[in-house]
Amino acid sequence: MTTAPVHTAATVAMPAEAARLNATYDPERLLAELDAVRNRTWEKQRVYSETGVGAATDVDWRCLALRSPGGDGTRTDPGGPGPRDFAPTEWLDRMPYVREVLDSIPAPLHAVRFMALGTDTVGIDHTDPKYGPRWGVARLHVPVTTNPRALLVLDGVTHRWQPGEFWFGDFSRVHHVENTGPEPRVHLVVDALVTPGLVRVFPEAWQEYFASGEVLYNRPSCGQRAEERARLECSFDVPATFPLWEEDGTLDVDQPWTRVSVRDDGTQLVLDQGTGQPYALVHIDANEYRLAGWSEERTLQLFLEGRQPHAVLRIRDGRSVTERSVPAVPGRTDGR
Structure with missing residues (x-):
């Protein structure tokens, strides 16, 4: 990381x-x-x-x-x-x-x-x-x-x-x-x-x-075709607090992390923590996504091609941004 x-x-x-x-x-x-x-x-x-x-x-x-x-x-x-x-x-x-x-x-x-x-x-x-x-x-x-x-x-x-x-x-x-x-x-x-x-x-x-001033601007959303979504299914680790948008986010390693998967549910990509409450993902640009229903205060970006597939997690506060790169495993984790 x-x-x-x-x-x-x-x-x-x-x-x-x-x-x-x-x-x-x-x-x-x-x-x-x-x-x-x-x-x-x-x-x-x-x-x-x-x-x-x-x-x-x-x-x-x-x-x-x-x-x-x-x-x-x-x-x-x-x-x-x-x-x-x-x-x-x-x-x-x-x-x-x-x-x-x-x-x-x-x-x-x-x-x-x-x-x-x-x-x-x-x-x-x-x-x-x-x-x-x-x-x-x-x-x-x-x-x-x-x-x-x-x-x-x-x-x-x-x-x-x-x-x-x-x-x-x-x-x-x-x-x-x-x-x-x-x-x-x-x-x-x-x-x-x-x-x-x-x-x-x-x-x-x-x-x-x-x-x-300390203002966070959002970019327009951009749709993706089914074949594009299928190529982006993967799994990686995130802080357990990453989807908790009301909390002050951190990407420090000294906190609980959890395994998540990005999968195509047939209409959109979702972030799944295995809790039964997936988060729909809204594509912004270049395989970067915000959580549906929220802003670009936190996003994830997928880089699955090449020898070191990884995801980049970002948390923004006004004009400040913190990011962390984490290894990713391409493909679905449920075997489908």
Whole structure:
């Protein structure tokens, strides 16, 4: 195994904890499409971790999924790395204007949810780990309904975003929401991958940060043919924490490592730890892959031709990257 050094760049601080973006949307059309699905019972928001969908929130914070892993309309969690990438749900098919809004966002989209904060509800202070440009992810909000006593406190700053506005918030910072008003507060919440295109909707004051700050940019995905995927099946060792995207990753040898295989499931390559929870892989370029449902915060690249087949594992943090090369054994391990 070999490890490359960590490369760092000079940093420019994020200008603020939030930014109003360079777009506005029609609040009446948004409200009309929201009203069309209000009669369905929305379920409470759930968490997502390496073990899958977890517990529901303790407060009255309910969701309707418009994009989710596999297009499952019952999911209220934000999703993450897993066996299926994000896709539209049946609810988005009923909302042509919301689809226009989403199509106008110049970035690949992950979870999209209507999120309703009930009346007399106060959330706890918390962070959403790694939901920020430093890790290649941006959480965006389009308010649909609100009232003067509905607010967000983000990194100590109180915000009252208004219907039709378009906002970014750095939700990796401490924050909480509260609604002590008479009506639910509903936002369209969009998780997007950070790309150069997305930067263009940020105000001018943010451009220096995106040019020189600790920002991780994602590259476009690139499909592969079945015969290409078949040639890339292999096995190698990774740190047991490698797929655990919410943790600070490390490639040090002084930690548990585990054997994984890359195999073709018939439609895509997956990373299989033998736990029954494979991770779909999204091809970026030159046989480098990110975990479906996540950013390029961690990737693997396969070099199976030649006398020393190997995989290169990479973990990124802003403009820094750590990588380690590990020997790989070409071919399937299950004998098929």
